[in-house]
Amino acid sequence: MANRLEGKVALVTGGTSGIGAGTVERLASEGAKVVFTGRNEDAAKSICDATGATFVKHAVDDAEGWAGVMEHIASKHGRLDIAFANAGTEHGDASVEDVTVENWNAIVGVNQTGAMLTVQHAIRMMKDNPGGATGSVIINSSMNAHRAMGNYVSYSVTKAAAVALAKSAAIHCGNQGYKIRVNAILPGVVETAMIRGIIEASGDEAGTRAIYEGMAPLKRMGEVEEIAGLVAYLGSDEAAFVSGSEIVIDGATTAGMMGV
Amino acid sequence: MSNLGNRRLEGRVAVVSGGLRGIGLSTVERYVAEGAEVVLTDLDDEGSDAVKEVLGRIGNSASYLRANVTEEGDWQRVADHVTQRHGKLHILVNNAGTDLTGPVETLSMEAWRRIMAINVDGVFLGTKHLVPLMAESGKDVKGGSSIINVSSIMGLVGMNEVSAYNASKGAVRLFTKGIAVEFATKQMPIRANSLHPGFVFTPLLNAGFQRWVDSGVAEKPEDLVAMVAGNTPIGRLAQPEEIASAAFFLACEDSSYMTGSEIVVDGGYTAQ
Ligand SMILES: NC(=O)c1ccc[n+]([C@@H]2O[C@H](COP(=O)([O-])OP(=O)(O)OC[C@H]3O[C@@H](n4cnc5c(N)ncnc54)[C@H](O)[C@@H]3O)[C@@H](O)[C@H]2O)c1
Numbered sequence: 001m002a003n004r005l006e007g008k009v010a011l012v013t014g015g016t017s018g019i020g021a022g023t024v025e026r027l028a029s030e031g032a033k034v035v036f037t038g039r040n041e042d043a044a045k046s047i048c049d050a051t052g053a054t055f056v057k058h059a060v061d062d063a064e065g066w067a068g069v070m071e072h073i074a075s076k077h078g079r080l081d082i083a084f085a086n087a088g089t090e091h092g093d094a095s096v097e098d099v100t101v102e103n104w105n106a107i108v109g110v111n112q113t114g115a116m117l118t119v120q121h122a123i124r125m126m127k128d129n130p131g132g133a134t135g136s137v138i139i140n141s142s143m144n145a146h147r148a149m150g151n152y153v154s155y156s157v158t159k160a161a162a163v164a165l166a167k168s169a170a171i172h173c174g175n176q177g178y179k180i181r182v183n184a185i186l187p188g189v190v191e192t193a194m195i196r197g198i199i200e201a202s203g204d205e206a207g208t209r210a211i212y213e214g215m216a217p218l219k220r221m222g223e224v225e226e227i228a229g230l231v232a233y234l235g236s237d238e239a240a241f242v243s244g245s246e247i248v249i250d251g252a253t254t255a256g257m258m259g260v
Numbered sequence: 261m262s263n264l265g266n267r268r269l270e271g272r273v274a275v276v277s278g279g280l281r282g283i284g285l286s287t288v289e290r291y292v293a294e295g296a297e298v299v300l301t302d303l304d305d306e307g308s309d310a311v312k313e314v315l316g317r318i319g320n321s322a323s324y325l326r327a328n329v330t331e332e333g334d335w336q337r338v339a340d341h342v343t344q345r346h347g348k349l350h351i352l353v354n355n356a357g358t359d360l361t362g363p364v365e366t367l368s369m370e371a372w373r374r375i376m377a378i379n380v381d382g383v384f385l386g387t388k389h390l391v392p393l394m395a396e397s398g399k400d401v402k403g404g405s406s407i408i409n410v411s412s413i414m415g416l417v418g419m420n421e422v423s424a425y426n427a428s429k430g431a432v433r434l435f436t437k438g439i440a441v442e443f444a445t446k447q448m449p450i451r452a453n454s455l456h457p458g459f460v461f462t463p464l465l466n467a468g469f470q471r472w473v474d475s476g477v478a479e480k481p482e483d484l485v486a487m488v489a490g491n492t493p494i495g496r497l498a499q500p501e502e503i504a505s506a507a508f509f510l511a512c513e514d515s516s517y518m519t520g521s522e523i524v525v526d527g528g529y530t531a532q
Contacts, residue, residue, distance in 0.1 A: 166531075170528045171528060171532055174495060174528055181494070217444030217445045217520075223517065226514075232514070238508075239525075241499075241502040242523070243494055244493060244529075250517070251517050252440045252521075255437040255519070255520025
């Protein structure tokens with residue numbers, strides 16, 4: 001892969017599986033030095049071995065722990081150019097009628113507060129980059145930011161919040177004169193280990209797979225690599241004029257109705 | 261751009277309408293640098309100075325055809341030319357466009373029809389006549405062929421005295437979603453996305469700013485540039501290459517799961 005990201009340092013939260021892991025791999029393959037966070041040390045080890053990235057064990061909603069993550073980046077690389085706020089969960093989510101306040105708070109903590117903390121710490125380091133305040137922050141929202149799910153209220157609400165977070169942060173950076181861009185990506189259903197697990201556990205693998213694949217007019221799920229390609233574009237200088245944008249990548253799932 | 265010319269479009273054929281100037285020309289240059297062969301169309305005669313200059317610089321990877329995007333017969337000629345010269349087509353950039361400004365009550369029906377013809381009919385006709393070839397060629401490419409329709413941020417939000425242009429670019433945005441869902445539903449290997457530039461330094465922008473100066477909105481074009489830059493979070497206007505890089509992303513396999521989507525390249529202008 002071309003060295004479009006040579007000389008850049010990247011942070012990926014929730015990088016031990018799924019879209020995060022795919023992005024660690026992609027950014028590294030384009031020449032970036034990558035630091036990623038997450039909770040699964042075993043998975044992290046093989047990703048480090050394969051990509052040369054380094055891992056910091058950290059849960060994104062642990063506010064105090066952020067200092068350690070940023071110290072690692074500062075001492076190892078001395079700068080930050082790309083931050084991918086990717087960590088997210090829908091664990092324990094339910095409809096607005098049924099969701100427990102504990103589960104709601106936990107999901108808000110990871111998806112909303114965790115994303116905010118990522119953007120906040122990224123900007124604080126990027127603004128002091130040697131050579132000037134530059135960088136690109138990408139927030140992993142979801143197509144459900146625009147098409148809320150009835151049975152996943154916390155997920156839908158926090159993913160919509162992530163879009164507003166990207167725009168607010170983009171405008172703030174502009175106001176401050178930082179050359180730091182902030183954008184949100186809104187993926188459709190992506191075939192990650194998590195989705196594969198749900199399919200396998202469903203008792204009707206073929207049927208469940210067909211439901212997921214049928215959601216997109218393209219009649220398939222997205223691949224992790226396809227999302228990582230978008231993150232790489234936004235992280236690179238190719239997207240130097242892209243900020244405050246929300247980019248949907250969903251095989252036309254939310255573009256309209258499939259018709260009859 | 262650091263990865264310019266990694267030839268990620270090797271073996272691909274592209275058509276770019278309005279390819280002689282501005283965003284279209286930058287896109288042509290980027291595609292050629294990535295290894296694609298490009299057919300560019302515009303209104304100039306085939307032997308014009310601009311055509312000679314562009315083809316002289318780009319060489320054999322590009323060919324030029326005079327084609328008015330509003331004329332169905334011209335698009336038929338484009339399709340024939342592409343079929344004969346290349347036998348395949350993977351990328352279509354419906355880029356040719358024009359603008360129109362002024363208080364709505366003063367716009368002539370003729371001027372309204374003209375902008376709709378260029379900005380909307382042009383996108384429809386280009387799509388209609390090139391889709392059959394693109395559907396064939398798309399079978400060999402991850403994600404299929406790619407149609408990139410150049411809308412504008414003015415296809416997303418309204419602006420004072422820009423109503424006709426707003427309407428035309430809004431039409432491009434939803435036409436794109438319609439064909440994206442249609443092709444996907446039919447499992448035709450063609451993706452379609454719209455590109456929404458903000459303010460970009462091009463001949464079109466210069467002409468538009470000059471018209472505003474003539475009508476007394478500002479003293480000189482530089483004042484308008486400063487005003488727009490001041491209203492843009494990134495603090496400046498775009499260069500055409502920064503739009504071409506998005507047109508490249510949408511053309512290459514990296515965007516293989518994107519269809520029916522929009523990429524806004526506006527320095528944060530519409531995020532506010
Ligand atoms: N420049 C901007 O700030 C900006 C912003 C948003 C969107 N856009 C859009 O980007 C596209 C390209 O614009 P640009 O700024 O590069 O403009 P430009 O005027 O510099 O280039 C447009 C090209 O299209 C050609 N063209 C016009 N009418 C045509 C017709 N009927 N048939 C064939 N070719 C025709 C022109 O001759 C010209 O070469 C347009 O669709 C425009 O609306 C531009």
